[in-house]
Amino acid sequence: MCNGRFSSSDPDLEDDFYPSYDGKVFGKRQAPRIAVFAGMAIILACIFINLIVMPHFLWVFHATGLVVYGIISLNHTILSKSHLGSKIVGQVVSLTLLFLLMDSQSGFLKWSINYAVPFLIVAGLVMVTLSVLTSRLKWKGHVSLTTMIALSFLPAALYFSGYATVIWPSAFASFYAFMLISGFGMFARQTVWAQLSRRLHI
Amino acid sequence: MKEKVDRNLLQEALDLVIHRFPTLTVSLRKGLFWDYLEKNDEKLIVQKEETYPCAPIDPRMNSGYLIRVIYYGRRISFEVFHSLTDGSGAMEFLKTLAYQYLILKGNTVSPDGLLLLPQDAPGSEEVEDSFEKYAYKNDKRNIRLKDGAAYQLTGSALATTGINIIHGVIDGSALNRFTKESGSTITAFLTALLIKVIGSSHYSAREPVTVALPVNLRRQFPSVTMRNFFLVVNVGAEVNDETPFDDVLEEVSGKLKFRTDKKNLQMGINRHFQLQRGMMTRLLPIFLKYPAMRYGFNHIGERTKTMTLSNMGNVKLPETMAHFVERMDIALYPTRKSPISCAVGTVNGRMTITFTLSISETDIVRDFFKELGDLTGLDIEIYSNEWGNSDE
Numbered sequence: 147m148c149n150g151r152f153s154s155s156d157p158d159l160e161d162d163f164y165p166s167y168d169g170k171v172f173g174k175r176q177a178p179r180i181a182v183f184a185g186m187a188i189i190l191a192c193i194f195i196n197l198i199v200m201p202h203f204l205w206v207f208h209a210t211g212l213v214v215y216g217i218i219s220l221n222h223t224i225l226s227k228s229h230l231g232s233k234i235v236g237q238v239v240s241l242t243l244l245f246l247l248m249d250s251q252s253g254f255l256k257w258s259i260n261y262a263v264p265f266l267i268v269a270g271l272v273m274v275t276l277s278v279l280t281s282r283l284k285w286k287g288h289v290s291l292t293t294m295i296a297l298s299f300l301p302a303a304l305y306f307s308g309y310a311t312v313i314w315p316s317a318f319a320s321f322y323a324f325m326l327i328s329g330f331g332m333f334a335r336q337t338v339w340a341q342l343s344r345r346l347h348i
Numbered sequence: 349m350k351e352k353v354d355r356n357l358l359q360e361a362l363d364l365v366i367h368r369f370p371t372l373t374v375s376l377r378k379g380l381f382w383d384y385l386e387k388n389d390e391k392l393i394v395q396k397e398e399t400y401p402c403a404p405i406d407p408r409m410n411s412g413y414l415i416r417v418i419y420y421g422r423r424i425s426f427e428v429f430h431s432l433t434d435g436s437g438a439m440e441f442l443k444t445l446a447y448q449y450l451i452l453k454g455n456t457v458s459p460d461g462l463l464l465l466p467q468d469a470p471g472s473e474e475v476e477d478s479f480e481k482y483a484y485k486n487d488k489r490n491i492r493l494k495d496g497a498a499y500q501l502t503g504s505a506l507a508t509t510g511i512n513i514i515h516g517v518i519d520g521s522a523l524n525r526f527t528k529e530s531g532s533t534i535t536a537f538l539t540a541l542l543i544k545v546i547g548s549s550h551y552s553a554r555e556p557v558t559v560a561l562p563v564n565l566r567r568q569f570p571s572v573t574m575r576n577f578f579l580v581v582n583v584g585a586e587v588n589d590e591t592p593f594d595d596v597l598e599e600v601s602g603k604l605k606f607r608t609d610k611k612n613l614q615m616g617i618n619r620h621f622q623l624q625r626g627m628m629t630r631l632l633p634i635f636l637k638y639p640a641m642r643y644g645f646n647h648i649g650e651r652t653k654t655m656t657l658s659n660m661g662n663v664k665l666p667e668t669m670a671h672f673v674e675r676m677d678i679a680l681y682p683t684r685k686s687p688i689s690c691a692v693g694t695v696n697g698r699m700t701i702t703f704t705l706s707i708s709e710t711d712i713v714r715d716f717f718k719e720l721g722d723l724t725g726l727d728i729e730i731y732s733n734e735w736g737n738s739d740e
Contacts, residue, residue, distance in 0.1 A: 164513075164733035165397055165420055227408050344386070345379045348630045 178221045185217040204251075211247040215240050230277045231290025238270035238297065256311060264301035264315035268322055270294055275326060291330070298323035349446075350674050353419040354453070359394045361448040362417055365466040366392055369441050371475050371574045372432055375412035380633055385432075388412050394419060400510040400735050402681040402704065405429060417445070422674070424449070430576070435660050435678065436564055437574040440464055443665065450672055460666035471572070478571040483621030484614070495582045495652035498558035499546070501688055503707030512705040512736045515677055516717050517729040520662065520699030526724050532597055535561065535659045536604050538692065538701070539583055540597040541723070545715045546654060547587030547596075558584030560653035561604070564661075565617070568610050579616040581607035582653055593723070650685040659692040670696050682706040688713070708736050 189210050196206040218240045223233045242263050249258035271294045278291055301316035310316060366373055373392075374385035390411035397420035405416055405427065414429035426442045433441075443463040450457050459465055464474075506512065520534075527537040543557045565577045583603045587596055606612065623629060632640070660678055677700040678691035687707040693700055701720075703713045721728050 162421060163423065163515075163731050167400070167508075167510075167733075167735060344377070344384055346381065347379065347384070348381045 178225055181217050181220050185213050188213050207251045208248060211244045215244045229290065231274050234270050234273045234277070235290050235293050235297075238266055238294070241266055242297075256309075259301070259304050259310040260312040261315055263304075264319045267294070267297050267301065268319050271298055271319075271322060271326065291326075295323045295326060349422045349424065350672055352422055353424055353449075355394060355396070355419060357452045358417070358419055358424065358445075358449055361445055361452050362392060362394055365441075365444050365448050368444060368464060368466050368468065368470060369574060370470055371437070372415050372428065372441060374414070374432065375407060376414060376429075376431075378634070381630065382634060382637075392417065396420060397423075397425065400733060401425065401513055401679045402427065402511055432576075433574055434564070434576045434578045435562070435658060436566060436578075437576075439660065439663060440574065443663075446673065447666075447669060450669060455668075455672065457668045457672075458666055460668075462664055462666050470574075473572050474574045476571075476573050477575060478565070478569065478573045478577040479617055479621050479624070481571070482565075482569045482614070483617050485621070487615075487618040487622070495558070495584075497555050497651050498582070498584055498654045499555040500651075500685060501546070501654055501707075501712070503687055503705075503709040505687075506706060506708055506736050508735075510706075510735045511679075511682065511733075512708075512710070513679060513733045514703045514705070514710065514713050515731050516701045516703075516720070517675060517731075518699050518701065518720070518724075518726050519697065520694040521697040522726055523699060523724060526726075530597070532601050533604075534692075534699075535657070536601040537597065538659065538690075539604065539657055540585075540593065540600040541719055542655070542657060542690065542712075542716060543585050543600065544587055544591070544593050544596045545719055546712060547585070547591065548589045549711070549715060556584035556586045557654045558582050558652060560656045562656070562658045563608055563613065565613060568613060569617070579613060579620070580649075580656075581612075581616075583607060584654075646685060650683060653686060655686055655688050655690065656680055657690045657692070660694075662694045665695060674698075675700050677702045679704050 189206075192206045192209040192213075196204060196209075218236060222228060222236045226233070228236075245258040245262045245266070249255065249262075274290050274294045298319045301310060302320045304310040305313055305316040370387070373388050375388040377384050377386050388411070390413070392411055392413050392415070394417045397418045405414060407414060410416060414432055416425075416427040418425040418427065424442070424446060426438055426445065428438050428441075440463065444466060447457060447459065447463055448466050523537075524534055527534050530537070532540075539559045539561065542559055546557045560580050560582050562578045562580050565571070565579060566573075569577075571577055581604070583600055585596055585599045585603075629637075658678065658680055663676060665673060673695055675698045676693045676695045678693045679702050680689040680691045682689045682704050684706075687705060689704045691702050691704075693702075701717075703716075705713070717728050717730060720726075
């Protein structure tokens with residue numbers, strides 16, 4: 147109360163009423179902010195160098211895509227305490243955008259929408275399915291699974307709209323999603339309704 | 349306690365008693381209209397105290413629980429998210445935990461009907477919503493005792509986010525006799541003293557100094573619920589350096605008696621029930637409810653009080669258990685607009701008055717204990733966690 151110590155305190159002496167706080171750090175974690183700041187600095191530097199050195203070839207889009215993907219991976223996938231399902235969805239979405247960007251910037255040979263994206267989505271769907279099966283089905287698991295199932299129809303939509311030209315990877319992704327919906331409806335119906343009624347009660 | 353706490357035995361005791369309290373063994377889940385509580389079967393691990401009391405509970409680091417059992421030296425602490433229970437519920441849990449711990453230590457203690465036994469099944473009345481039980485469902489009048497703005501305490505925020513705790517231990521039985529002789533109660537006396545101290549040396553605005561007092565409704569509305577069952581009443585007075593303490597005490601005693609009258613508390617219960625069950629409240633999605641509640645908390649609840657004083661009263665322990673317990677204290681978290689809080693707990697005749705501060709200025713606490721000692725002639729033992737000294 148006099149802004150001074152009442153008595154000397156020895157951190158090893160547990161007869162004190164409270165632990166010693168000397169030398170302990172209670173600050174907030176800075177790594178995510180530093181990553182965002184560093185990423186923005188790298189992107190700005192790339193824009194600057196690209197426009198000055200070789201403005202005829204805008205490689206800055208490749209660099210920006212990679213840096214943004216790196217920030218998302220570090221902050222959301224590695225450092226964040228988010229649900230595993232949302233990390234998988236985050237990786238699938240960000241990698242899909244990265245592949246589309248790289249493909250479009252290198253002549254749009256359609257390797258991204260024909261092969262990379264469908265298989266990436268199937269891989270994500272398998273991982274979410276495994277995470278849901280191995281741990282108790284929670285709300286965030288439902289959200290991740292539903293998002294992944296919705297994404298699984300993206301390759302088929304791209305094929306029927308004429309953007310993608312190879313059918314079997316898109317068909318495989320859609321087939322997997324259909325099978326999952328069927329299994330989900332048959333085996334997890336009761337759990338789903340119980341969860342929904344809890345989430346939506348007024 | 350009177351002996352150093354054994355971590356392993358405390359964990360064993362916790363494992364045995366935790367399922368006796370189903371309202372506490374829950375996790376918070378997100379809903380569209382309401383967040384809700386779901387049973388949690390994970391093991392709750394006791395933690396050695398390393399940070400400040402009332403530090404935020406991160407459910408992800410705590411097996412999803414919103415409660416925490418901590419030990420340090422001779423002290424066992426129980427920290428709880430206020431949505432789960434109030435002071436009375438928390439005290440019941442702590443009593444049962446301490447009882448089981450003492451048994452595991454090989455002591456002979458008997459409950460004497462003063463605590464919940466770990467082996468008993470929780471009764472339905474322990475999980476009931478007593479507000480719903482006692483509310484007059486058809487009383488749609490939103491009668492509210494209008495509280496004006498109160499004087500707000502300000503100060504320099506602690507350099508390191510945390511809480512400075514200052515305890516004052518006093519002879520509770522002697523203080524009780526002293527207040528009885530002056531025709532008052534301990535709560536009214538301490539409230540009046542706080543108002544007088546703040547009003548005398550820190551008062552430059554026109555607003556009254558108002559103390560918010562949580563009232564345990566179980567005393568007037570019989571209930572054994574472990575869920576929240578309390579109301580907050582505000583008691584304020586306009587004082588200055590020249591106002592005699594006896595005048596403040598008389599005004600505070602009168603207001604406290606009126607506000608805690610059963611009729612007024614019944615109106616409070618009805619209002620609480622109507623607010624919770626109103627169609628507008630129910631249909632508002634949770635992402636709109638939170639800002640509305642935050643606004644109500646900061647601009648209605650917090651604006652009308654200078655600080656909070658919670659008196660838990662005399663906690664009765666079984667005779668065979670009492671001599672293992674030295675004293676108890678209660679810590680309330682301070683808020684941004686109310687940076688000093690005070691809580692009082694008494695066991696075995698020893699009263700601990702605990703101030704929690706999120707600001708570095710301690711003059712109110714110093715003046716309070718000085719005045720308390722001068723008025724009553726009683727000795728006060730002071731100790732603190734000395735949070736804030738590390739900032740220097």
